[in-house]
Amino acid sequence: MPRTLYDKLWDLHEVIQREDGTYLLYIDRHLVHEVTSPQAFEGLRLSGRTTWRASSNKATPDHNIPTTDRELGIDGITDEVSRLQVTTLDDNCKEFGIEQFDITDQRQGIVHVVGPEQGITLPGMTIVCGDSHTSTHGALGALAMGIGTSEVEHVLATQCLVAIKQKNMKVEINGLPDKGVYAKDLTLGVIAKIGTAGATGFAIEYSGEAIKSMSIEERMTVCNMAIEAGARAGMVAFDDVTLNYVKGKPYSPSGTDWDKAVSQWKDLRSDESAHFDKVIEIDASELKPQISWGTSPEMVIDIDSTIPEPKSSSESRALDYMGLKTGMRPQDIKLDQIFIGSCTNSRLEDLRVAAEIIKGNKISKDLKRAIVVPGSGLVSKAAVKEGLDKIFIEAGFEWRAPGCSMCLGMNPDQLDEGDHCASTSNRNFEGRQGYKGRTHLVSPATAAAAALEGHFVDVREIVG
Amino acid sequence: MLGKLWGKNMNEYTIHSKKMIPLDRSNVDTDQIIPKQFLKSIKKTGFGPNLFDSWRYLDSGFPGQDNSSRKLNPEFILNNKKYEGSEILISKENFGCGSSREHAVWALQDYGIRCVIAESFADIFYNNCFKNGLLAIAVSRDSLKKLFLLSERVENIHIDLVNQVILDKNESVIVKFEIDTFRKSCILEGLDEIGLSLKYTENIKHYEISSKKLTPWIFE
Numbered sequence: 001m002p003r004t005l006y007d008k009l010w011d012l013h014e015v016i017q018r019e020d021g022t023y024l025l026y027i028d029r030h031l032v033h034e035v036t037s038p039q040a041f042e043g044l045r046l047s048g049r050t051t052w053r054a055s056s057n058k059a060t061p062d063h064n065i066p067t068t069d070r071e072l073g074i075d076g077i078t079d080e081v082s083r084l085q086v087t088t089l090d091d092n093c094k095e096f097g098i099e100q101f102d103i104t105d106q107r108q109g110i111v112h113v114v115g116p117e118q119g120i121t122l123p124g125m126t127i128v129c130g131d132s133h134t135s136t137h138g139a140l141g142a143l144a145m146g147i148g149t150s151e152v153e154h155v156l157a158t159q160c161l162v163a164i165k166q167k168n169m170k171v172e173i174n175g176l177p178d179k180g181v182y183a184k185d186l187t188l189g190v191i192a193k194i195g196t197a198g199a200t201g202f203a204i205e206y207s208g209e210a211i212k213s214m215s216i217e218e219r220m221t222v223c224n225m226a227i228e229a230g231a232r233a234g235m236v237a238f239d240d241v242t243l244n245y246v247k248g249k250p251y252s253p254s255g256t257d258w259d260k261a262v263s264q265w266k267d268l269r270s271d272e273s274a275h276f277d278k279v280i281e282i283d284a285s286e287l288k289p290q291i292s293w294g295t296s297p298e299m300v301i302d303i304d305s306t307i308p309e310p311k312s313s314s315e316s317r318a319l320d321y322m323g324l325k326t327g328m329r330p331q332d333i334k335l336d337q338i339f340i341g342s343c344t345n346s347r348l349e350d351l352r353v354a355a356e357i358i359k360g361n362k363i364s365k366d367l368k369r370a371i372v373v374p375g376s377g378l379v380s381k382a383a384v385k386e387g388l389d390k391i392f393i394e395a396g397f398e399w400r401a402p403g404c405s406m407c408l409g410m411n412p413d414q415l416d417e418g419d420h421c422a423s424t425s426n427r428n429f430e431g432r433q434g435y436k437g438r439t440h441l442v443s444p445a446t447a448a449a450a451a452l453e454g455h456f457v458d459v460r461e462i463v464g
Numbered sequence: 465m466l467g468k469l470w471g472k473n474m475n476e477y478t479i480h481s482k483k484m485i486p487l488d489r490s491n492v493d494t495d496q497i498i499p500k501q502f503l504k505s506i507k508k509t510g511f512g513p514n515l516f517d518s519w520r521y522l523d524s525g526f527p528g529q530d531n532s533s534r535k536l537n538p539e540f541i542l543n544n545k546k547y548e549g550s551e552i553l554i555s556k557e558n559f560g561c562g563s564s565r566e567h568a569v570w571a572l573q574d575y576g577i578r579c580v581i582a583e584s585f586a587d588i589f590y591n592n593c594f595k596n597g598l599l600a601i602a603v604s605r606d607s608l609k610k611l612f613l614l615s616e617r618v619e620n621i622h623i624d625l626v627n628q629v630i631l632d633k634n635e636s637v638i639v640k641f642e643i644d645t646f647r648k649s650c651i652l653e654g655l656d657e658i659g660l661s662l663k664y665t666e667n668i669k670h671y672e673i674s675s676k677k678l679t680p681w682i683f684e
Contacts, residue, residue: 015671016664020646024664026671028682036565038506049658052668055683064504081504081527088506125682132564132588146588148566150595150657158661160668164644196491197558200587230561232587253681261681296491314490408563410500417524429495429562435524 002271004168005237006203009143009268013126015160024160028125031111032059032098032152034089035410036130040153041092051096052159058120059093059100061086062110063410067373067400073104082411096156109376109402112136112343116220117376119249123238123265128155133343133426135226138235139219141242141268143203145232167277169202169231170270173210175285180460182353183218184345184424184443186210186282187225188290192300194280200230202278205270210284211236216245217347224344225426228297237269289459291330292428292441294318299428303330303446303458321430322438323418330456333440334366336419338397338451339433341373342407345424345444351383354448355391357462363396364454371398371413373405397451409434422450479579479623484615485547487555493562494589498571502527511567512574516542546618551578554611559600560589569596579623581630583608594647597654599625607639614638625651 003011015024037059044050051057064085069076074090077083086103093100101107107114112133115121123141128134130152137144147161155161171190191198204226211219219236226234236242243262246252253261288302295318301308307328310316319325324333340346340354351374363370372392374380380402383389389399406413407425415421415437424447425432428439442450449459502514504527513531518524520542522535536543553572559582560568569592572580579599593600601623603611607630614621614632621638622631625648630638649655676683 016667018646018664020649021644022646024661024668026668026675028679035503039508039566042506047656047658053672053683079504085504085506122681124679130564130566132562146564148564148569148588148592148595150566150592154658154661157658158668159672160661160664162646162657162661196561197584197586200558200584227588230558230586253684257681261679264679296493312490313488317489408495408500410503427493427495427562429493431499431518432495435518 002274004270004274004276005141005205005235005268006143006166006168006233007274009124009126010165012124013143023163023165025126025163027128027155027159027161028056029115029121029127030057030155031115031127031129031134032057032089033063033111033129033131034061034085035063036149037092037152038085038088039149040130040156041096043153044096044156049157051098051156054097055099056159057098057156058115059089059098060108060111060114061089061103063404063408065103065403066411067371067403067405067413070103070401079412106377106381109379110343110346110404112224113346113375113379116140116216117249117378119246119252122246122252123242123268128161132227133224135232135234136220136224136343138223138226138233139216140246141236141238141265143233143235146227166203166232167201168275169199169204169278169280170276171204171206171280171282172208173206173282173284174208175283176210176213177284177287178460178464180445180458180463181284181287181289182443182445183214183221185287185290186284187222188292188297188300188441189287190280190282191225191229191297192290193282194229196228196296196298197230199226202231204229204231204234206234206236212239215349216241217349220347221344225297228426238265289443289446291446291456292439293322293324295321295428295430297426297428297441300441301330303456333420333456335422335450335454335456336368337415337421338363338367338370338447339373339406339421339423339425340371340444340447341375341405342425343375343404344426346373346375346379348379348382350424350444351379351388352386354444355388357445357448357459358395358397358451359391361395361452363451366454367451368419369398370396370451371400371406373400373413374402376402406433408432422447422456478625479551482552483547483550483618483620484552484554484581484611485541485550486612486615487541487553488612490556491558491561492555494560494565494568495562497560497568498565499525501525503565503567508570509574511571512576515571515575516540551576552621552623553577553580554608554615555580555582556608557583559585561586564588566592566596569593569598573598581608581611594650595657597651599623599651601630601641601643603639603641610638
C-alpha cells in the first residue's frame with residue numbers, strides 16, 4: 001500500500017501497539033533545555049529511575065539565558081531564578097550523563113538551531129523536545145514533535161513516546177515566490193489560510209515546487225510554524241538539498257555508515273499515490289510579504305492591504321490590545337523595537353538577507369532598540385566571519401549572544417508596555433514578548449526594512 | 465502524585481454539582497494560562513496564584529511575589545465572586561494552543577480546576593492534561609452554548625466520567641462526550657505511565673537490536 005512520508009517514519013519507529021490501542025513509538029533523539037526538563041529529572045529521581053539511553057539526549061540552555069555579558073558565563077545571569085534553572089540543567093546533565101553544550105560552549109544556542117547544525121538531528125529520525133517548535137527538525141525528513149514535561153520524563157526513562165497516529169495533511173505550495181517574499185511569508189500565509197487549529201490532529205507534509213526550491217534553513221522556517229497551524233509535526237521529503245546539508249556535520253554518519261544512511265534516506269518521501277486525509281494548495285507566486293496585526297498567528301495580512309474589519313470578538317479584542325484600527329495600513333504602524341532572531345529566523349541565511357537590506361543604512365531614530373540574536377554560537381561565528389555583525393552594528397542594531405531572547409522574553413530582552421515590535425519570531429500572543437507588548441510577525445527582510453523606516457514598508461520595493 | 469486527583473473510589477469519578485467558570489474566548493494560549501516569567505520554577509506546584517496572571521491582575525506579576533496585595537482586574541471572570549470555588553472551566557475552540565509548557569496544566573490544577581470543557585483543544589495541551597489527571601472534554605458548539613447559558617445562571621452540573629456524560633442539576637443529560645480508552649483509564653486509575661511502558665522493556669530492547677543493525681549511526 002502506498003504510504004506517506006509520515007506513515008513511513010511512523011512505521012520505522014513503531015515498537016508495539018498496546019491493548020488499549022496506543023503505540024509505543026521509539027525516539028531516536030531527545031533534545032533537552034532548561035525550562036521543561038527540571039521536573040522530569042526530579043520525577044526520575046523520585047521514582048528511582050534513570051535514563052534508558054543517555055547518549056540519545058543532547059542538551060543546551062536557551063530560553064533563560066541573557067544575550068549580553070556572555071563572557072561571564074553563568075555569572076552573567078543576574079536573575080537568580082533563571083540562574084537556578086540553568087545550573088539545574090548543568091547538574092542534571094552531569095548526574096544523568098547527558099552531553100550538554102553549556103552556556104560557555106561555542107556550540108550553545110537555540111535547541112532547534114543547534115540540533116540540525118550539529119547533525120544531531122538527522123533524516124529518518126524521530127525527534128522530540130519539551131518545546132512546541134520541535135517541528136522545525138521535520139525539514140530534514142524527520143518526524144519531530146513537541147512534547148510536555150511528563151512526556152520528557154517518559155522519553156528519558158523508556159526511550160519511547162506513548163502515541164496515537166495522526167492523520168496526514170499535505171500542504172502543497174506550487175509556483176515560486178516573488179523577490180521580497182520569503183519562507184516566513186509562505187508559512188504565515190498557510191496559517192492565515194487554514195487557521196491556528198486548521199491542522200490539529202494532523203501531521204503536515206509540505207511539498208510542491210516552492211518547497212523543493214528552498215534551502216534547508218528555509219524549510220526549517222516553514223516547518224517551525226507547523227505548530228502555529230495546530231500540527232505537532234511538519235516535514236519535508238528528503239532530497240539532494242537535504243543530503244548536501246547533512247553531509248559533514250559533526251554528528252552526521254561518515255564512511256560506510258554514510259553510504260548506508262543515504263541509501264535509506266532516499267526512501268524518505270511520500271509514495272506517488274499515497275493517501276492524504278486533507279490537501280491544501282497554495283500558489284506561492286501569488287503570495288505577498290505578510291505581517292501579523294493581531295494576537296494570534298492567523299491574524300495576518302498582506303503588506304499592501306489594510307487592517308481588516310474584526311469578524312469575531314477575538315479579533316475585536318486583538319485590535320484593541322494592539323492599539324490598531326480597521327483601515328490602517330501597515331505603513332501607519334509606528335514601531336518601537338525590532339527583533340531579528342528565534343528558532344524561526346536566526347540562522348545564517350536569515351541574517352544575510354537582513355544585512356543585505358541594512359548595509360550602508362542607519363536604523364530609524366524613532367526606534368528605541370533593534371537587536372539581532374543569532375541562533376547559536378556557531379551561527380554568530382559564521383556571521384562575524386562574513387562581517388555581518390559590523391553591518392548591523394554600524395546601522396545601529398545591537399549584536400547579541402545566542403538564545404531564544406525576545407521571542408518569549410524569559411531573559412531580560414523584553415518589550416516595554418505598549419511597544420510595537422517587528423519580530424521574526426513565531427508567536428504574537430498577548431504579552432509574549434513582554435507585558436502588554438505588541439508583536440508583529442514578519443520575515444527578516446521585512447523586519448530589516450522596517451528598522452530603517454521606523455514603520456513597515458513593502459520590502460519588494462527594496463529588493464525587487 | 466498528581467494523577468490520583470480523582471481518588472480511588474469509583475463514586476469519586478464524578479464531579480458533583482459544580483458551577484462552571486465561563487471563559488468566553490477562542491484560542492486561549494498557554495502563554496495566557498501561565499505567562500513565561502513563572503516558567504522559571506523547577507517545581508510542579510505553586511502556579512495557581514499566577515493562573516491567567518496578566519488577565520487576572522492589573523499589574524505585571526513576577527515569581528515569588530506576594531500576590532495577595534496585587535490589584536485584581538474586576539472585569540476578569542476568575543475574579544467574579546459568583547464563580548468562586550468552581551472546579552470546572554469552560555471555554556471555546558482551540559483551548560491551550562501555543563507553547564508546550566505543562567506548567568499550564570499545573571497552574572489550572574493548582575488553582576483548583578479539575579475539568580476543562582471546550583469546543584476543541586490544541587494537541588499538546590490535551591495530552592498534557594491527561595498526564596496529570598486534569599479532565600479535558602471536547603463538546604460541540606451547540607452543547608457548549610447550553611453550558612455557557614447554565615454557567616451564566618450559575619447552575620451546577622455533574623460530570624460523570626465513567627459514563628461519559630454531563631448532566632444538569634436535574635440529572636438530565638446535557639451532552640455525552642467522547643474520550644479514548646487509554647486517556648480515560650489514565651484519569652480513572654491514575655496510572656504510572658512510565659511503569660506501564662516499562663512492562664514492554666523486552667519489546668523496546670528487541671526493537672533496538674534490529675534498529676542498531678539498520679541504522680547504527682543513531683546509537684553512536
